[in-house]
Amino acid sequence: MPRFIGEYTYKDTLLHNLAPQAKILMVVFASALLFLMEFSKLAFILIILCIAAKSAGIAIWKLGALIRPFLALYAMILIFYFIFSPEKMAEGLLTVFRFIILIMVSHVLLATTSISALVRGFESLAWPVKAFGASPRTISFMLSLTIRFIPVLFLEADTIHQAQRSRCSQRRKLRSVSLLVASVVQNTSARAAAVADAVASRCYRTKGTTSINSCRAEAKDWAIAAGTLAVMGFLLWYG
Amino acid sequence: MITLKNVSFSYDEKQALSNLSLTIRKNDYLMVLGRNGSGKSTFLKLLNGLLLPMAGDVRVENLSTRLHGEEIRQKVGMVFQNPDDQLVASIVREDIAFGLENLGVPLDEMQRRIAAILSKMGIAHLSEQNVNTLSYGQKQLVALCGVLVMQPSCIVFDEPTTMLDPLNRKNVMDMIIRLHTEGNTIVHATNDPREARRGATAALILDRGRAGFHGHAGKVTPSLLRRFGLNA
Ligand SMILES: Nc1ncnc2c1ncn2[C@@H]1O[C@H](COP(=O)(O)OP(=O)(O)OP(=O)(O)O)[C@@H](O)[C@H]1O
Ligand SMILES: [Mg+2]
Numbered sequence: 072m073p074r075f076i077g078e079y080t081y082k083d084t085l086l087h088n089l090a091p092q093a094k095i096l097m098v099v100f101a102s103a104l105l106f107l108m109e110f111s112k113l114a115f116i117l118i119i120l121c122i123a124a125k126s127a128g129i130a131i132w133k134l135g136a137l138i139r140p141f142l143a144l145y146a147m148i149l150i151f152y153f154i155f156s157p158e159k160m161a162e163g164l165l166t167v168f169r170f171i172i173l174i175m176v177s178h179v180l181l182a183t184t185s186i187s188a189l190v191r192g193f194e195s196l197a198w199p200v201k202a203f204g205a206s207p208r209t210i211s212f213m214l215s216l217t218i219r220f221i222p223v224l225f226l227e228a229d230t231i232h233q234a235q236r237s238r239c240s241q242r243r244k245l246r247s248v249s250l251l252v253a254s255v256v257q258n259t260s261a262r263a264a265a266v267a268d269a270v271a272s273r274c275y276r277t278k279g280t281t282s283i284n285s286c287r288a289e290a291k292d293w294a295i296a297a298g299t300l301a302v303m304g305f306l307l308w309y310g
Numbered sequence: 311m312i313t314l315k316n317v318s319f320s321y322d323e324k325q326a327l328s329n330l331s332l333t334i335r336k337n338d339y340l341m342v343l344g345r346n347g348s349g350k351s352t353f354l355k356l357l358n359g360l361l362l363p364m365a366g367d368v369r370v371e372n373l374s375t376r377l378h379g380e381e382i383r384q385k386v387g388m389v390f391q392n393p394d395d396q397l398v399a400s401i402v403r404e405d406i407a408f409g410l411e412n413l414g415v416p417l418d419e420m421q422r423r424i425a426a427i428l429s430k431m432g433i434a435h436l437s438e439q440n441v442n443t444l445s446y447g448q449k450q451l452v453a454l455c456g457v458l459v460m461q462p463s464c465i466v467f468d469e470p471t472t473m474l475d476p477l478n479r480k481n482v483m484d485m486i487i488r489l490h491t492e493g494n495t496i497v498h499a500t501n502d503p504r505e506a507r508r509g510a511t512a513a514l515i516l517d518r519g520r521a522g523f524h525g526h527a528g529k530v531t532p533s534l535l536r537r538f539g540l541n542a
Contacts, residue, residue: 079440080438080440081438185400185401185404186400187399187400187401187404212398215398215399215400215404216398218400219397219398219399219400219441222442223394223442262395265390265392265395266395266396266398268355268360268388268390269388269390269395269396269398269453270398271360271383272358272360272383272387272388272457273383273398273408273409273412273456273457273460274380274383274384274409274412274413274460275412276380276412279414280411280412280413280414281410281411281414281415281416281417281420282411282417283403283404283407283410283411283417283420283421283424284404
């Protein structure tokens with residue numbers, strides 16, 4: 072599993088309580104700004120990000136640990152620069168640095184926003200979707216269901232795999248792979264039927280519904296987002 | 311509260327229930343017994359209109375499941391065997407909200423009802439937890455909360471304890487009996503007759519899609535059970 076998913080736990084902090092649509096817009100614009108910045112400014116942003124993370128109860132070492140999974144990618148970028156344009160090595164380093172910060176920003180977003188809040192945030196930003204006749208409730212329900220079942224399916228595949236390994240000899244390894252796929256898929260369609268029954272039993276509908284995560288962004292939320300972006304913009308042009 | 315009249319149901323060619331007629335009265339606790347494949351789940355799904363009868367009629371408070379499915383599903387809640395298949399959101403509180411969102415319940419009332427049901431079930435501390443971190447027993451309680459929060463008057467259980475360990479099994483059973491005492495109508499399918507006998511007032515034994523026995527729960531004797539191939 073990607074380490075980003077499932078890290079969310081609610082805490083009563085400014086970042087956790089910020090409306091998701093404000094957070095999403097902030098992250099999108101901040102990411103764009105990042106790509107216009109140089110080392111010293113990026114370093115400054117990194118410090119601010121660390122303070123923000125700390126205030127949201129995220130351990131700084133966790134941000135640091137995010138560098139590792141993509142180490143190979145960073146190495147590759149640097150090697151390419153080294154081979155094809157060694158005179159632009161600094162630019163390569165800058166690219167890697169931006170990438171690292173971008174991942175940290177996403178982590179802070181995902182660690183402070185529940186998936187369904189994110190989904191609803193997108194939903195309220197993506198009102199054009201409605202123009203195409205798709206029900207936002209359907210879309211958000213599908214997304215949240217997918218996210219809910221990814222870990223379950225992983226776990227299941229693992230259990231089946233282990234059960235089969237204990238039955239099958241090494242020689243029949245190939246066959247056991249196809250068995251694995253078959254049983255996961257079969258299991259999944261039976262499961263889909265069961266989930267559908269439960270969803271229908273709970274009166275699923277798409278019209279006249281309400282939402283527990285009312286994510287009305289208030290002036291305060293937009294002010295915080297705009298303020299952050301303004302600071303970044305100021306830093307970029309006058310810093 | 312629920313009446314079945316000459317109800318038959320088949321999947322494709324396979325006849326799963328034939329010519330079943332019975333009445334479930336208000337505040338009954340009906341236990342439904344039968345071997346694997348005898349039609350228990352099919353019977354239960356007919357009660358809230360998840361399945362519609364091919365012949366005959368199912369009526370809940372005099373509304374036909376054919377015409378009033380949505381309304382009936384509010385009155386007849388359903389808890390299934392595998393808790394994993396009943397939870398649709400990743401956070402406990404959000405999952406319990408699912409049914410209420412569908413009914414269009416306003417936010418403040420939604421929050422009040424969720425908090426009340428969580429504390430009634432003794433799992434208020436799990437409110438913000440990710441469902442993937444819960445035990446099967448806890449998940450089943452969350453699933454039950456998701457149904458109860460919609461305030462159904464009848465709750466249908468399809469082998470609700472099969473996947474649970476003995477302690478959680480007892481927890482869930484205690485809760486079912488408590489719901490019955492509080493005035494709810496209970497329909498409880500199980501493969502363990504001893505389990506439901508604790509609280510049941512009526513019993514239905516299904517045998518290859520037919521009602522082998524329907525009557526007072528007290529009349530379910532070991533010899534009767536053995537006649538239908540069930541463990542006494
Ligand atoms: N979706 C389906 N498609 C085809 N046949 C089905 C389907 N669901 C059930 N059946 C068949 O209908 C019959 C009754 O099934 P049902 O699930 O109601 O039995 P059950 O008493 O609940 O069994 P169990 O104790 O295993 O849960 C069985 O023979 C079964 O094979
Ligand atoms: Mg069944």
